[in-house]
Amino acid sequence: MVAELEVVQIPLDRVDNFSYLIYCPATKDAVGVDPSVEPERMLEEVARRGLKLIxxxxxxxxxxxxxxxxTVLEAADVPLAAHPDDVPDADIHLQDGSLIDLGQGSIEVLHTPGHTPGGVVFSTGTAIVxxxxxxxxxxxxxxLPGSNVEDLYHSLQRLKKLPPETRVFPGHDYGPQPNSTIGWELKNNEFIRCPDLESFVRLRMG
Ligand SMILES: [Zn+2]
Known part of the structure; x- marks a missing residue:
């Protein structure tokens, strides 16, 4: 049986960013996502939960x-994986459709340009970071420099088609709650609800 991957949302003290761990509960293998300016929080969480960062x-x-x-790379001696358009010095270059094996499961990479050219979303199948x-x-x-509003529209259209029960774990704590589901966003997020590119551009850039 394949274990379902778990997502740990890590709020930070000095900024409104979230860091994340995604791990396999069966093997305790974990990946860290976006250590932000408080990488020690991610490392503490790995130790506290008895996980092994890969x-x-x-x-x-x-x-x-x-x-x-x-700080994380020095402490854990693991490879850095990211899209080369954003992080050219990453050890592992991620593309749309890349799969990251994690214990008994895997993470799928969705390339979602728009905010930046090499932005990606990590999907466990039941949740996205x-x-x-x-x-x-x-x-x-x-x-922002490197942003493309049309690309962002198409990336959001893609996320919109994920199953409504998919959990949404964002990069910043900007909403009325720290995480949600695609179904919740379809009801409450005026950006993802925009019916066409023109209305999205007006809302996003206006
Ligand atoms: Zn950003």
Whole structure:
């Protein structure tokens, strides 16, 4: 039997970013996602839960997500995996459809450009760690260097088609609750609800 991967959401003290662990409850193998500026929180959580870190992943290359990479990589001696458009020095270059084996399960990589060119979402099949592509009740900015509002629209259209019970774990704590589901977003997120590109551009860039 294949164990369902678990997602641990790690709130930080100094910033509104979330770090994450995704792990296999059967083997205790884990990956860290976006250590942000408080990488010690991720390392503490790994130790507290008795997990074994096998890789560090980044959803995208913005400094508030990757600032702690060095600390985790030094402490754990694991490879860094990310999309090369955002993190060119990653050890493992992720693409759309890449699979990351984790214990008895695997994580699928969805390339979701728009906020940044190399933004990715990590899917366990029942949950997504969505970086700055999708937030609870909001979505990422598309007015930054490297952003593309049309790409972001198409990335959100793709996430919208995931099963409604899929849990959504965002890159920042911007919503009325720390996480949600795709079904909740379809009811409450005006960005993902936009019926066409034109209305999305108006809402996002207006
Ligand atoms: Zn960002």
């Amino acid at each position: 890789a560090l992943l980044n959803t995208h290359g913005h400094m508030d997500h990757i600032a702690g990479n060095g 969505a970086g700055d592509t999708l937030f609870v009740s909001r979505c990422g900015r598309a007015d």
